[in-house]
Amino acid sequence: MHHTDIPRFEEIKGESNKLKLPEILEPDFERENEVSYTLKTQRGETQLKEGRKTATMGYNGSYLGPILKMRKGQTVHIKTENNLSEETTFHWHGLKIPSDVDGGPHSPVEPNQTAQIDFEVNQEAATLWFHPHALGTTAEQVYYGLAGLIYVEDEQTDRLDLPKEYGVNDFPLILQDRNLDENNQLDYERSYNPDGVYGNTLLVNGTLNPYVEVKNEKVRLRLVNGSNARNYQLALNNQARFYQIASDGGFLEEPVEMTSLVLAPGERAEIIIDLEDYPEGETIQLMDGETTVLDIGVKGTTDVKKELPRKLNTIPVRETSDSLPVKKMTLAGMGYMVSIDGKQFDMNRIDMEETQGETAIWEIYNAPDMMGGMAHPFHVHGLQFKIISRDGKTPPLNEQGWKDTVLIEAGETVQLELEFPEKGIFMYHCHILEHEDVGMMGQVEVK
Structure with a gap:
């Protein structure tokens, strides 16, 4: 689907709603080096819009899921329960774990x-x-509400002086576009398009027209593109600068000053908006083009002014890249004809082989077609990679950290440096969920 065909958001008039915040899931038990959770899929009804409730799916609730907190070095136990009438899987997007629990x-x-x-x-x-990441039903299950967040914490998060009061100056924002019919129902089949289901209504954490009220301080937004297919181009309504501090897999080396940020399906970014000079009663909007994503109102003041840490992380640089063989891959097609290297997914076929713990270079080319082609967000399971180059050029500063999903434009060639920490069979695929479901996915076996 070309950018011109993507439906715009309809302006939903009516009141603003306080941003819903996912619950932080209480562990079944927690010791210093161990934590245990129970996570259940279920069907339910959710008030997404005035009028009738919407039939939805969620984890431990009717729509979306709770936040699972875990720490580096911890052993995590998760009991997963499926209360749906169809199979599902529980995929931990971005976690470096063995393939049998991925x-x-x-x-x-x-x-x-x-x-x-x-x-x-x-x-x-x-x-x-x-x-979920079940064969052929991922897109529909995510569309009805199956998605949740994981916060990994470590000594660096403890040490860094960043906004970290949940729901006060640190907010998760799961961005999703949905079509609600005249009865407020999510009719996935009626909205279906093999090039991605786009909605005309923007929901943030399942909230329509959301707002938050904050003090005049630095505010942290953890942005997650949970949409099936839509890319977002995020900016502030007054074109003010903000700072990206983290990408998919963790903190960047240092805050990157930006005025606009593109987020493709599956990608995450953490940004800091500095409201220290905003007076009481001022509002600022996070926008996607003409659409308001979040209304931020300054209510209450504080005299505490904080500098952003200059140094957030140390990301190792490898000198060996030039000597490694480059493995090439081609993304192509649209609709039901999407492919990787001319093939569609076959669970009985291994498409790539890698060695555990060894650095590899993948070069991914997104082949244009006569219509120009379309951008594909490319995701690899089981690791965090580094983007070496885009069309031979160094990637922008905000893409120089750890990533597990990268948007590749039509005609573009991107080089990635990867290292699989665990053995097993891992997926790589387009994160337009409809493309994944129709077969734009391959398997790498790590030995």
Whole structure:
């Protein structure tokens, strides 16, 4: 689907709504180096809009899910329960874990079944997420509400003087576009398009027309593109600068000053908006083009002024890239004809092989077609990679941190440096969920 065809958001008149915040899930038990959770898929009804409630799906609730907190070095136990009438999986997007607990299409949980997973957290602080990844039904299940957040914390998050009061100056924003019919229902089949389902209504954490009230201080937004297919171009309504402090897999080396940020499906970014000079009663909007994503009102003042830390992280630079073989891959097609290297997904076929712990270079080319082609967000399971180059050029500063999803424009070639920390079979695919479901996905076996 070309940019010109993407439906615009309809202005939904009516009152603003206080931003809903996901609950932070209470562990079943927690010790210093161990934490245990229970996560259940369920159907329910949610008041998304005035009028009738909407039939939805959620984790431990009717829509979306709670936040799972875990720390680097902890052993995590999760009991997953599927209370749907169809199979699902529990995929931990961005976690570096073995493939048998990654929740790809090889690990379905049948209706009314449970599955226990255990892993150790072997990565730095980051905002990750979880969602289904069952064969052929991922897009629909996410569309009806199955998605939630993971906060990985470590000594660096403890040490850095950043906004971290949940719901006060630190807010998660799960951005999703949805079509609500005349009865306020999410009719996925009626909205279906193999190039991605786009909605005319923007929901943030399941909230229509959301607002937050904050003090005149620095505010942290953890942005998650949870849409099936839509890219967002985020900016402030007054064109003020903001600072990106983290990408998919953790903190950037230092805050990157920006006025606009593109976020593709599956990508995350953490940004800081500095409201220290804003008077009481002032409002500022986070925008996607002409659409207000979030209304931020300054209510209450504070005299505390804080400098942003100059140094956030140390991301290792490898000198070996030039000597490594480059493995090439081509993304192509639209609709039902999407492919990677001319092939569609086959669970019985291994498409790539890598060695555990060894650095690899993948070069991904997004082949244009006669119509120009379309951008594909490319996601790899089981690791965090680095973008080496875009069309031979160094990536922008905000893409020089850890990533697990990268937007590749039509005609563009992107080089990634990857290292799989665990053995097993991992997916790589387009994160337009409809493309993934129709077969724009491959398998890498790590030995």
